[in-house]
Amino acid sequence: MKFENKTVIVTGGGTGIGKTTAKRFFEEGAHVIINGRREDVLKKTALEIDPSGKKVLPVVGDISLPETSKKIVQVAIETFGGIDVLVNNTGKFNPTPFLEHTPEDLQSYLDTIVKGTFYPSQAVIPEMKRRGGGAIVNTGSMWAIQAVEATPSSAYSAAMAGRHALTRNLAIEFASDHIRVNTVAPAVVETPIYNTFMSEEEVAKVLPGFNAFHPIGRNGTPRDVADAILFLASDSASWITGIIMPLDGGVTARLR
Template identity: 35%
Template sequence: MSTQDQKVAIITGASQGIGAALVEGYRKLGYAVVATSRTIAPADDADVLTVQGDIADPATAERVVNAAIERFGRIDSVVNNAGIFVAKPFTDYTGEDYATVTGTNVDGFFHLTQKALPHLLTQGDGHIVSVTTSLVDSPDSRVPSVLASLTKGGLQAATKSLAIEYATRGIRVNAVSPGTIKTPMHPEVAHEFLAALHPVRRMGEINDIVDAVLYLETAPFVTGEILHVDGGMNAGH
């Protein structure tokens, strides 16, 4: 069971893939976790509280933060993992695509981080980390993805800005920028094509991203960092 001194992390997009693995990773660090997604099921672990909701809705952010304080009494870390990726030629994007992607990737980050940050400041030693994409820094004509670049690129810029704004107040802000990771969202038939996007000629594993997030969580002298975990994509082709 949680104790007054136990740290608490909020993790979005936590029902499957990277998010579910991040919940396990933070638990292994000894954190209590508030895990949220639209479809997340109740947890058997007393130190994992699940909250269903669409992170694009500001009311979800408020419910998640309130639940963390009511259940565990504190918030130490926020992991903005939830994200939507729609690969289309720029002129094929619809208004619905735009609203859906910006809602989850930008609005979700903004509302949750803004509501949680005062509680991190109360602890005086908080961490905010977001999951972006290496397509922001290394676009690829084989994967047209302007909405990913627009939204996740905004998160990378916000990461640096927040890191500087709160550098003297005990809050670190970082991001992990993955390549393509083997998750349920990628059908096996596409793996060969996706592997070829990386200079190392393979896709990443979920644990590669979890390890990167947990490194940043436990690295007290690292802030404002965009950590590329992408099989060399950011270096070039």
């Protein structure tokens, strides 16, 4: 198993891409800590992945607060002895016309995505340095690379662009410490995030319409993204750092 006895932190780990990613790391032998704000969802996910309750632990807290990241790191060290991989996976997405964004709305994107990358990375990097290296993989977005007329998302895109920028900056700053930092940038992935602003009926009607948006002919799945994250976190990607990897079924290739 690729991650036998490694310790992995996955933020936004209760549902969707984060849940599938945590499950894949567990299947590959890792100890996993998942973070999120909803205690019931997080605990249910942890036990669903690992019924023993020994190798997948939930740590509840708001990732926009530095103390949450410090708590996660403390649990990782005390329980599993250190940290090898961090997956910054927090996000929110609600297409909104630019002129309708409020100050509170904008701040929520910056809290969830930018602070949700900055503080966890700041907390784990000293521990990775002590262990001689590690890997950080961020879940970015195609919307930070390419605007999509059908889904106006200026605040989301700006925040994700910040996550992309942090990827490159941290990759360069900590390359000599053998800490690799990369990002995956998905297009439309079928996750519960769409249920936060659409009903089940609307999701069932709208999402299939995006299949043709991708030249490959289908929307993405959480497993598509999770497998790419595991690759970038693995030794197979030991000479890869500072990249933004499109996971978009060919969308950005067509637009270039």
